[in-house]
Amino acid sequence: MNDDILDFLRQLIAFKSVSSDTSQAENSRKTAEYIKSNLEIIGVHADLMENETKGKNPLVFGKLGEDPEKKTILFYSHYDVQPAEIADGWDTDPFILTEKEDGYVYGRGTDDDKGPIVATIFAIKELVKDHGSLPVNLRILYEGEEESSSGGFEETVLRNKDYFGQVDGIMILDTSWFTDGQPSLDYGFRGITYLGVEIEGPSSDQHSGMVGGTIREPLIDLIYLMSRFVDLEGKVLVDGFYDKVKPLTDEETKLYENLEFSLQEYKDSIGISKVLVEDSTTTLMNMWRNPCLSIHGIEGAFSGAGGKTVVPGKVIGKVSMRLVPDQEPEEITKLFTKFVEAEFKKLHSPNQLTITPLGSGDWWLGNVNNFLFTSGKVALKQYWKIEPSFARSGGSIPIIPFMESTFNAPAIGIGIGQPSDGAHGQNERIRIKNLVGGKEVIKLMLTNIAEQS
Amino acid sequence: MNDDILDFLRQLIAFKSVSSDTSQAENSRKTAEYIKSNLEIIGVHADLMENETKGKNPLVFGKLGEDPEKKTILFYSHYDVQPAEIADGWDTDPFILTEKEDGYVYGRGTDDDKGPIVATIFAIKELVKDHGSLPVNLRILYEGEEESSSGGFEETVLRNKDYFGQVDGIMILDTSWFTDGQPSLDYGFRGITYLGVEIEGPSSDQHSGMVGGTIREPLIDLIYLMSRFVDLEGKVLVDGFYDKVKPLTDEETKLYENLEFSLQEYKDSIGISKVLVEDSTTTLMNMWRNPCLSIHGIEGAFSGAGGKTVVPGKVIGKVSMRLVPDQEPEEITKLFTKFVEAEFKKLHSPNQLTITPLGSGDWWLGNVNNFLFTSGKVALKQYWKIEPSFARSGGSIPIIPFMESTFNAPAIGIGIGQPSDGAHGQNERIRIKNLVGGKEVIKLMLTNIAEQS
Structure with a gap:
């Protein structure tokens, strides 16, 4: 089973879909076409949508199911990657998926964001295979310019908004767990x-x-x-x-209590001796909510x-x-x-x-009490047997609030890989356990969403 | 007569002796050799001195006369030039001397600093031709790295100091007149x-x-x-x-009285509406002596x-x-x-x-009352029929104080070209009148030095 997942990921990694390098535009298009055809193989109606901004990579749209009794869930990921050269300090060719004995597979895009695409497509495939249909109506929205400020994304989505119909929830698969040991759901970015x-x-x-x-x-x-x-x-x-x-509420403060955050590790990772305020929670709040x-x-x-x-x-x-x-x-x-x-x-x-x-770009703040977060929290706990955390990020992903307002639906961020995966660095990787776990969590979550409805 | 001067300058300009471009090192060496052989033709004993810093261009040393009754005068100039490409905005090929109807010749190095070398060599030639000998003992010290921080200059001069023997005065030919209309002698640089x-x-x-x-x-x-x-x-x-x-003295203040300095022109040349203090003399003092x-x-x-x-x-x-x-x-x-x-x-x-x-680098301040300045002032007035000015510069030429202390002799700066010549810019030029006038002023000045002794 894992062999199929890794074979698919291997093929995706081999495409040099580096969006900042326009000379790789043909490779990006091939990546999009390959994803489209794999969606079609598992029964998803898929289309290559030309980017409204000339010279920008095409998007992949997809849909499966129009059942008015089911919730409609839109999956967002991106198939483009950061640049990578073996000369940058990689131990192996960044565009050849390499499995090591540590349980990880290495390659550019394994974590960010081809691994999550693979986990999603295999989750859909297995749900359809086991049940004949999905517990939700599925919508796919993959772009190829995320690492280049999502060029043309908003224009292309706005022009083709009708493609998706009514959407009830948006699942963002483009983040990582908050720590290597604790799965998490993401509920906010700064503007x-x-x-x-x-x-x-x-x-x-x-x-x-x-x-x-x-x-x-x-x-x-x-x-x-x-x-x-x-x-x-x-x-x-x-x-x-x-x-x-917004002033801090008790409810918000509680979200910081369950976080496995080590201030020392944070400082070590940056290479500094002191932060502005030597307190874990204050530092997290300074990063996320201030x-x-x-x-x-x-x-x-x-x-x-x-x-x-x-x-x-x-x-x-x-x-x-x-x-x-x-x-x-x-x-x-x-x-x-x-x-x-x-x-x-x-x-x-x-x-x-x-x-x-x-x-x-706008900030995004999800409602951790809505059906996406409750379904996600249960799914993570079911699979990993660990209490998941709710995390935010100090960075900015303006397309999340854009999609929320465009589709008038709430969003959730679901991390697949771990923060130590080195998303934009050398020797980017993903743990095979996380790839398989991500797939299983998606299956559980979609099932939970259907059961909650 | 002017044809000979221009022919010599034409040949010097044709050498691309760009010191910042090490791929032109061979052209720099050819320039040095050409100057050496032209010094020899007019009877000056000349040598190519290898630069003490590896990879830096050679220097040209020369001497003529050992008469203990005469003063010994050392001439400093440099044969290297700033980079220049016609694509930078030149109207003509920067390495082909081009005479125009405005009375100027154009080319990289015409003003800075090949023109002054030509004026010096022709002054020597004519003095020797007319009198059989020079009124002073002559020493030549030309470098090929001035535009690249005079790399290796100090080491090479220190190691070969004995070549020059006792020196009584140093004539720096690497500056311009203070304004286009008024010849000047330079008596200071900032450190x-x-x-x-x-x-x-x-x-x-x-x-x-x-x-x-x-x-x-x-x-x-x-x-x-x-x-x-x-x-x-x-x-x-x-x-x-x-x-x-040092506090300002009355004597120093007087040196600012005879200066043709237009604050408006200064501001226009920089492209600003206001200086820190809207006063000509204060602005000059802020540039030169503060x-x-x-x-x-x-x-x-x-x-x-x-x-x-x-x-x-x-x-x-x-x-x-x-x-x-x-x-x-x-x-x-x-x-x-x-x-x-x-x-x-x-x-x-x-x-x-x-x-x-x-x-x-050290500042330099000459004594405007010594024999160099009095001889120079008389020579400029004799030739140009204009009261010359004593000028300083806000820039720094640390090799001047270095030479003063190494040879234990005073220095003077004698401008040949005009400030509008565009020393480091496009369409660098020198007025033929200034080239010929520079030659004549050098002849008069050396004669005055001998007569003063």
Whole structure:
């Protein structure tokens, strides 16, 4: 049985569906076609949907069942992968699935996100084989651009929304367990707004011997400005930034009690000696449910090794804020812009300030009491015999709130692999136990959903 | 007569002696050999001196005359050039000397610094032809690495110091007139110390979704630190920074009175609306005789276009200070390090600070009353019929104070071309009048030196 699963995964891994590398577009298309034909083999009606954004990889849509008595569940995953070269430090060819004695199979996409696709398709196959039909109406929505900001996803889904009909629940298979030892369900991501803060002075880069001491250097203005964005305790200084942040409730606090989180392991994995607040729960809350501001770098300034005596004429600071319920990216962008403009005025600079939004996305917060989470929790416990955790992430997956609102249905994140799988790193892997377990959990969960209805 | 000068310059321009491009090393050697043989043709004993630093271009040494009754004058220039491609925006091939109707010849190195070499060699040739000998003992010291930080220069000169014997004066032919309309003599450069301020936290770059809000970001520490280096009026905040700066004397102030300096033109050339202090003389003093601090950029942070949600693990701020008499680069480096370490302590950060000196060089201040300046001033006035100016530069040429101390002799800078020649830019040029005038001024100046003795 496992041989079939691994054979299918082996074939998927062999396709170099690296979405950031447009020269691999043909491989991405082949991956999509291969998934489509495998869905058809098990009886799912499947289609290759061209991406609405030209040059972006096609999506795979699928459906099985139109029974009005059953709930309709949409599965989301992505078939594209991060780049990988053996020269990056892989022990084996990243595009040849390699089984090792540690019980894991290695290869790019094993965890993120081809393994979960394999688990899903085999779950469907076995349910149909054993029962003649599925306990739910199935919808498939796989994309090939997730590692490249889901390019064209929203446009393509909106244009083809009717394909799916009414949807009752969305299962996101693109996360990992919270820790290696504890299965988990994901109920939240932070939102984000990313901005460029540009200061322009001289019309071109200058030699510091010629202007050093005579002019207001744009980079010094920018550094002054950026030093006022956040205090040393991590508090964002933008006026009104925290106004819409939902207060912590007892119910929410309880979700943190059952988490196997080691602050020491977290610090070790980052390679630091201290976090801002030396407390596990506070650190998790700072990652998951509190907003923050990060500074990523500066465009236009000298960034090479060694020394260069340049006074850059135009510099752009790169800043992002992670957002939480009920902060709206658009409103925070406005508050930030207003704040920075006011701070810049205080500098009385002859230079020009321009603030440019570079992208934003909504936060997502699932309702851990709805049918998806109760069915999922039971399924995980049934299979793994371990109390699962409810986890969030500090990152942002804006397509989840997009799908929730587009389909007017709740979503849930179901991790298949483990956090140590190295999703974007070298020697990405998945435990065979997790692949098989993921398949079984999906089967149990769909059955539970039907029984709850 | 001009045809000979232009033919020689044409040949020199044709050699692609780009020192930053090691694949052009053979062209640099050919340039050096061509200059050597042309020195020999006019009776100068000349030698190709291998650079003490392996892989760096050879120097050209030369001497003519050992008369103990005459002063010994050493000429410094460089035969290497900045890179140039017609694709950079040149109207003509940068390595083919092109004469235009505007009275200028165009080509890479016409102004910086092959034109001055041609003017010097023709001045020597004509003096020898007309008088049978030179009014001074001549020494030649040409290098081929000036545009690449004069690599190997100091070591090669120190090892071969005896070649030159006693030197009485050093003539630096590697500057321009102060303005297009007024010939000038250069009497000063600022010194420099350049440092890297490194803050290290996480052992590798992190995803801002995973650490944003939980850790002290090294880049935010660095921005806090760098915001404390200099105030918005340009005052350097390092304790003790100004202690050794020489006060302004009446004599020095007078040197600024005869300068044809247009603040508006200066601002226009940079493309700014305002300088720190809207006054011509203050701006010149801020450029030439006051020290300053510039921030050049950050290594290790995100520097590309668009957005990237990285929290850099290690960032290095690049900072330099331009120094003036009597600031010592070594002492200022120590004061800066002490200051930054103290400021960093105030941040109570778990991150690590490391300050690395990345290079330094002494300032140079000539004595405008010595025989070089009096001879030069008379020569310029004799030829151009214009009162010349005494100018400094805000940049740094550390080999000038090095040569002054190595040869225990004073130096002077004599500009041949004009500031609008575009020394490092596209369509570099020199006015034929300036090339011929430079030659004549050198002849007059050497004659004046002999007569003054």
